[in-house]
Every structure is written in structure tokens, then in C-alpha cells.
Amino acid sequence: MSLCNACCDSDSRSSSGRKRSALLLGFSVAFALFFQYSLAPALSPESSNWIVDIPEVGSYIVDSWNDGCENDNKLLQDDCRGNSGVYRVTFFAGIFFILLSLIAMCNPSFNRKSWPAKYILYSCLVFLSIFVPNRPLFLDIYVPFARIGASIFIVIQQIVLIDLAYSWNESWVEKSNEADYQEFGSGKKWLRAILITCSGLYIASLTGIILLWREFSGCHENEAFIVITGVMILITTVVQLLSEQASLLTSAVISLYSTCLCFSSVSKNPDGNCNPRLGEDDPLGVFIGISLTICFLIWAGFSATADSRLSTGDSDDDASVLNDDDSGVQMERPLVEGVVANPDSDSEENCSTMTGKSNIGSKLWKLNFMLALVTCWVGTSLTEWGSVSVEGDIANPESGDVNMWMIIVSQWVTFGLYSWTLVAPLLFPDREFF
Numbered sequence: 001m002s003l004c005n006a007c008c009d010s011d012s013r014s015s016s017g018r019k020r021s022a023l024l025l026g027f028s029v030a031f032a033l034f035f036q037y038s039l040a041p042a043l044s045p046e047s048s049n050w051i052v053d054i055p056e057v058g059s060y061i062v063d064s065w066n067d068g069c070e071n072d073n074k075l076l077q078d079d080c081r082g083n084s085g086v087y088r089v090t091f092f093a094g095i096f097f098i099l100l101s102l103i104a105m106c107n108p109s110f111n112r113k114s115w116p117a118k119y120i121l122y123s124c125l126v127f128l129s130i131f132v133p134n135r136p137l138f139l140d141i142y143v144p145f146a147r148i149g150a151s152i153f154i155v156i157q158q159i160v161l162i163d164l165a166y167s168w169n170e171s172w173v174e175k176s177n178e179a180d181y182q183e184f185g186s187g188k189k190w191l192r193a194i195l196i197t198c199s200g201l202y203i204a205s206l207t208g209i210i211l212l213w214r215e216f217s218g219c220h221e222n223e224a225f226i227v228i229t230g231v232m233i234l235i236t237t238v239v240q241l242l243s244e245q246a247s248l249l250t251s252a253v254i255s256l257y258s259t260c261l262c263f264s265s266v267s268k269n270p271d272g273n274c275n276p277r278l279g280e281d282d283p284l285g286v287f288i289g290i291s292l293t294i295c296f297l298i299w300a301g302f303s304a305t306a307d308s309r310l311s312t313g314d315s316d317d318d319a320s321v322l323n324d325d326d327s328g329v330q331m332e333r334p335l336v337e338g339v340v341a342n343p344d345s346d347s348e349e350n351c352s353t354m355t356g357k358s359n360i361g362s363k364l365w366k367l368n369f370m371l372a373l374v375t376c377w378v379g380t381s382l383t384e385w386g387s388v389s390v391e392g393d394i395a396n397p398e399s400g401d402v403n404m405w406m407i408i409v410s411q412w413v414t415f416g417l418y419s420w421t422l423v424a425p426l427l428f429p430d431r432e433f434f
Contacts, residue, residue, distance in 0.1 A: 021371055024119065028375060039085055044077075066134075068134040068139045079388050094375040156373065172190045208263065
């Protein structure tokens with residue numbers, strides 16, 4: 001039902017504009033994959049198909065997609081052309097969400113209106129992108145901005161993962177309490193499930209670090225990144241165990257996430273002596289990127305925390321319904337809401353009702369701006385952060401070096417923010433963080 005409401009311009013308050021936005025972003029991922037793996041190979045200069053055979057237009061499209069991808073190595077040229085297909089989709093998706101963000105500041109109700117027209121407009125933009133040359137718009141201008149946006153989103157992902165982990169933990173703890181209420185002792189199976197899940201996540205993290213050391217050691221940079229990742233996982237876990245408020249499941253999720261970021265960083269090292277995977281296909285990286293995107297879409301479209309942080313404006317201009325989810329239940333995330341998200345006060349719902357349009361618009365523009373950052377993440381995760389490499393050869397080594405450092409610095413920021421959420425209540429016990 002939510003999917004139908006998202007596609008149609010329903011006036012029901014239970015149908016949320018943020019769900020429609022998340023759905024449009026899902027379409028963007030599908031378009032990007034189609035452009036990269038289906039359309040781009042058909043636009044090779046050596047190809048002969050119905051697109052190439054279109055008088056005048058066919059040759060122009062081929063030249064536009066191969067602009068800036070000239071290389072003696074045909075595989076590198078193919079990789080560059082496939083990447084440019086992803087840039088086309090994610091660039092216009094990002095522009096689309098930025099425009100929605102600006103409009104939301106002036107007219108919050110627009111976020112829930114005219115979505116069929118918005119879908120058509122975006123589809124037209126994606127179609128027109130086929131005719132835009134790679135340079136300078138995509139390769140020279142968009143790619144650097146996409147890397148910056150993706151790095152910012154890596155930090156935002158931490159908030160999303162923390163929220164999902166707390167929801168997961170609280171759900172199982174609640175089921176344990178309900179089971180104990182019905183029959184004393186029967187709830188232990190849910191607590192055991194939490195411990196087993198935490199053990200599995202930590203084992204996966206440890207296994208990942210061991211494999212990273214075996215595959216990518218031998219260079220000082222890679223070894224430093226791997227060691228720092230392991231040490232930070234150990235530190236955050238110890239601090240979490242000393243805290244009465246934190247969740248071990250959340251720390252386990254962050255540990256595995258940080259291990260994935262470390263892998264993403266060292267696999268971007270442009271030095272072939274340090275990176276045995278240089279130029280190889282990276283299905284694991286693509287899978288991780290798409291999986292994290294799906295997690296964000298679920299969070300942005302259906303999470304109660306996202307609703308209170310980023311929504312409240314999907315109803316009419318003069319209305320300010322804080323929670324428009326179908327369930328009508330407002331869940332709380334003590335750590336995320338108190339320390340990470342840092343709400344102004346516990347009476348935010350009342351303040352939202354009093355401030356009206358200004359507060360509504362301020363939250364809706366955040367939603368659309370975050371979705372614009374997600375498009376940057378999709379654009380980089382599907383293209384190995386803009387690197388053009390194949391079979392140990394890389395066409396832009398300076399790009400790989402920048403990508404490596406941007407990802408690992410983002411991981412350090414993530415560790416720093418999460419560590420603060422654990423340490424702050426211990427350092428300032430008299431302050432209210434939750």
C-alpha cells in the first residue's frame with residue numbers, strides 16, 4: 001500500500017513525500033546500473049547497433065559518451081564509458097533533489113504534491129543526459145563534487161546504522177520482555193539471539209581485518225589503516241562495555257561497517273605493489289554500496305526517527321503532524337536522538353506545531369539534501385570512486401590516491417563521532433544526553 005501511495009499522488013496523510021523521494025532514488029539506482037552495464041557497452045566506437053545507426057544523432061551520442069575516455073587500452077576506455085553512464089543518472093538525480101530542497105524552504109507542502117509530474121520530469125532529465133558530452137560537466141566538474149558528497153554521506157551512514165541497530169536491539173529486547181511476561185524464562189532465547197548476532201558481526205569484522213592484512217599488507221599506508229581500524233574497534237567495544245546506556249549490537253554493527261570502509265580504502269590504493277586487486281572487478285564493493293543505499297532508503301522512507309528528524313511537512317501547509325507513518329507510533333532512540341542527532345529539546349513536537357511552516361521547511365530541505373548526498377554515494381560506489389582501472393592498470397592514479405585518503409578519513413570521523421556518543425555520558429554524568 002505504501003508503494004502505491006508513493007507512486008500515486010495520494011492526499012492521505014499516511015502517504016509520505018519522503019517515501020516517494022526514497023522511491024525515486026531507488027529508480028535512480030536502477031537507471032544507473034542500466035546505463036553502466038547495458039547502454040554504455042552499446043556505445044563503443046567499434047559497436048554497430050540501432051543507436052549508432054541513427055543518422056547524425058547516433059554518432060553524436062557515441063562521441064559524447066566516449067569524450068574524455070580516449071585510451072589505447074580498450075578495457076580502460078570501456079570502464080570510463082560505463083562510469084560516465086552512472087554519472088549522468090546520479091548527477092541529474094542530485095540536481096533534482098537539490099531543487100526540491102530549495103523549494104521546500106519556501107513551500108514545504110510541495111514535497112508531497114505533484115509526484116507523477118516529478119517522476120516524469122526526472123525521467124526526461126535522465127533521457128536528455130544521454131546527449132550531454134562527458135566533458136566538462138561529468139568528468140571534470142561532477143566527479144570531484146561527488147567524492148566530497150559521498151565522504152559526507154559516509155558519516156551520515158553512521159547515524160542511520162546506529163538507528164537501525166538500536167531499533168533491532170530494542171525490538172528483540174522487547175520481545176524478550178513480552179515472552180518473560182507470558183512465561184518466566186522464555187525470553188532468554190531473544191537475548192541469546194542478540195549475543196549470537198553480536199558474535200557473528202565481531203567474527204566477521206575480525207575475519208575481515210585478517211584477510212585485509214593478508215591481502216594488502218606490505219605497504220606502510222595499508223598496514224597503518226588496517227591496524228588503526230582494529231585498534232579503534234577494540235577501544236570502542238571496551239568503552240561500550242563500560243557504558244550502561246550503549247548497545248553491544250550497535251558497536252558490532254559499527255565495527256563491521258568500519259572494516260568495510262577500511263577495505264574500500266586500501267582497495268583504492270593506486271600502487272599495484274600494494275593493491276593486488278587493482279583493476280579487478282569489485283562486486284563486493286558494489287554490493288556493499290547498494291546494500292548501504294537500501295538501508296538508507298528504508299530508514300528515510302519508513303523509520304520513525306527519520307520521520308521526526310527529516311519530515312513533519314508532508315501534510316498541508318497549516319498542518320504539522322510529526323509522525324505520518326502508517327503505524328502512527330513514535331519510537332525513540334535514546335542515543336541517536338540525544339547524542340548523535342542532538343534534538344533541541346524533548347518538546348520538539350510542540351515547538352514544531354508552534355513554528356509552523358519555517359520548522360517544516362527546515363526539516364524537509366534536510367531530507368532532500370541528504371538524498372542528494374546519497375546520489376553522490378551511489379555515483380562513487382558504482383564507479384570505484386571515479387577510478388578508471390582494469391587488470392592492474394589505472395588511467396588516473398592521482399584519483400585513486402585521493403579516493404583512498406577520503407574514505408579512510410571518513411572512517412576516522414565515523415569512529416570519532418561514535419566514540420563521543422559513548423564517552424560523553426561518562427565524562428559528563430550530570431548532563432542529560434538521552
